Amino acid sequence: MNMNRTKLDTDRAIRTRRTLIKGAALGIGMWLTGVRAQSEYPSRPLSMIVPFVPGGPTDIIARMISPLLGNRLGQSVVVQNRAGAGAIVGTEYVARAAPDGYTLLLGTIGTHGINSGIYKKLPYDPINDFAPISLVANVTNLLVVNPSVPAHNLKELIALARAHPGQLTFASAGVGSSQHLAGELFKSMAHIDILHVPYKGGGQAIVDVLGDKISMMFIGIPTVHSMVTAGKLRAIAVTTPQRSPVMPEVPTMAESGVPGYEVGAWHGLFAPAGTPRPIIDKLNDNLHEVLALPEIKTKLEGLGAVPLQSTPEELEAYAKSEIEKFVNLVREAHIPQH
Numbered sequence: 001m002n003m004n005r006t007k008l009d010t011d012r013a014i015r016t017r018r019t020l021i022k023g024a025a026l027g028i029g030m031w032l033t034g035v036r037a038q039s040e041y042p043s044r045p046l047s048m049i050v051p052f053v054p055g056g057p058t059d060i061i062a063r064m065i066s067p068l069l070g071n072r073l074g075q076s077v078v079v080q081n082r083a084g085a086g087a088i089v090g091t092e093y094v095a096r097a098a099p100d101g102y103t104l105l106l107g108t109i110g111t112h113g114i115n116s117g118i119y120k121k122l123p124y125d126p127i128n129d130f131a132p133i134s135l136v137a138n139v140t141n142l143l144v145v146n147p148s149v150p151a152h153n154l155k156e157l158i159a160l161a162r163a164h165p166g167q168l169t170f171a172s173a174g175v176g177s178s179q180h181l182a183g184e185l186f187k188s189m190a191h192i193d194i195l196h197v198p199y200k201g202g203g204q205a206i207v208d209v210l211g212d213k214i215s216m217m218f219i220g221i222p223t224v225h226s227m228v229t230a231g232k233l234r235a236i237a238v239t240t241p242q243r244s245p246v247m248p249e250v251p252t253m254a255e256s257g258v259p260g261y262e263v264g265a266w267h268g269l270f271a272p273a274g275t276p277r278p279i280i281d282k283l284n285d286n287l288h289e290v291l292a293l294p295e296i297k298t299k300l301e302g303l304g305a306v307p308l309q310s311t312p313e314e315l316e317a318y319a320k321s322e323i324e325k326f327v328n329l330v331r332e333a334h335i336p337q338h
Contacts, residue, residue, distance in 0.1 A: 041101055041279050042075040048104045048269075051090025051111060053083045057139050057220065057303060061267055062106045064299055065136065065290050072286040077104075086176070086338075087111050088123065095129035099274035101283065106136065107270045109178055109263075113322035117330035118176035120337045126323060130270040132315035134284050135308035136291065137300050139265035141182060141239040142250065144224055145216040146209055147231065154237050154256035157216075161192035168194045168215040171205035176335065179205075181326060182218035182239055182263040184333045189258050209233065220265065221246050221304030240264040246304050266308070266322075268315050280312055 050062045062079045070077040082090030091111045097103035105111070112126045143154075149168070151157035161168050170186075172179035175198045187194055197214055199205040206223065208214045210232055221244055227233045228247075237253045238244050241262055253261040269287060271280060290296060291307040300307050310318070330337065 041282065042073055044102065045076045045078055046070070046073070046102050046104060048077050048079050048106055049090045049094050050079055050081050050106050051083060051087035051093075051108075052081065054081050057265065057305070058106055058108055058267060060303060061137055061300070061305070064296065065287070068290045068293065068296070069286055072289055073282075086115060086119070088115065088119070091115075091126075092124045094270065094272060095124040097272045099131070099272040099276075101271055101275050101279035103272065104133070104283075105130070105270045107268050107319075109266050109322060112268065112270075112319040114176065114178060114181055114326045116323045117181075117326035117328075118335065118337055127316065127320060129273050131273050131275040131280055132312045132319065133269040133271060133280055134287050134312065135310040135315050135318065136267045136269055136287070137303075137305045137307050138240055138267070139303060139305040140221050140244040140246070141178070141218045141263060141265060142221050142224060142228075142244075142247070142304075143182075143186075143216060143218050143236040143239065143253070144209065144228065144233040145236055146212045146214070147234050148212050149215050149234070151236070152234065154251075154253065154258065157236055158190050158192055158257060161190070161194050165193040166195055169197050170194055171197050171199060171209055171214040171217045173202040173205060174198050174200060176338070178263065178265055179218045180335075181329060184335065185261065185263055185325075185329055186218075186253070186258065188329065188332060189261055218263070222302070225304070240306075242306070244304060245301050245306065266318075268310075268319070270315075284312060 048062050048066050050059045052058050059081060066077040066079050082093050087110050091105060094103055094105035115122060116126060145151060151160050170183040172183060180196060180198065183196055202219065205217060206219060209217045218239060224233055225246065228235045235247065235250045237256045238250055239253055241252065241254060243250065243252055288309050291309055297307055
């Protein structure tokens, strides 16, 4: 009886030891695979997917950083535009790509924020289908009004809206656009009633603000900077947490009376979920070197943008907070979903 029990204990100990040895070997193997992936990566050109048509801010930023990132990696980084369905086409393409670090996405507030609110069902999961790498840049939006609007700062504009509910209007490039959501967030946080007027694109929208047909609009600084300088539009506030280096005299929404307000057209670099961490870390390190270059800072400022850097964990946390914000906003504002 005791001999049998001793034998069972011995067999159990041997099995446990074998399991531990196998686990250690597997761990070492995975570590060696990661080290090998980092040392050999990249061995061929990379693709940076832009889920928009050429010429927009996301495309410009991608083409700005890709050659410099490629120089540091020792392989070219080729920008590919895969536009369609509100950036869903290109984003899903990267979500389904091989997790080997050769297909990257320059994601945005739309792909990893707003789309989760305005679409009932996305063909990709913005968190679980991606491995975040780093934040890249934030394009500053500006709240402008026609000079005929009797408000010279945000507090005066809020007071005017409260005195005349439903009479002030704000334009956007369409229902569900970042400009639309910026206005809805302003309405919600400032507790005001202003009327949304959607357009099919931002061009005609800004024309009607200039023509005094629409009271105000949230729009990127580069588009209206010269108009503000010429006195054709009045700058009220920027939508980012910090003032813009392009227009440092213009206060933020948060410091002007709506604390906590933030709608920046941010950009972040993502890889498909499952991409080895050593590859993610290598991309993060090299991207940060690019974003720290004075020439990149200067070029981004020309777009009304500022360079950003983050850890992968910080980008994931930020994307989660943006998704929650816009999902709640769409529901509270009763914005129709697609």
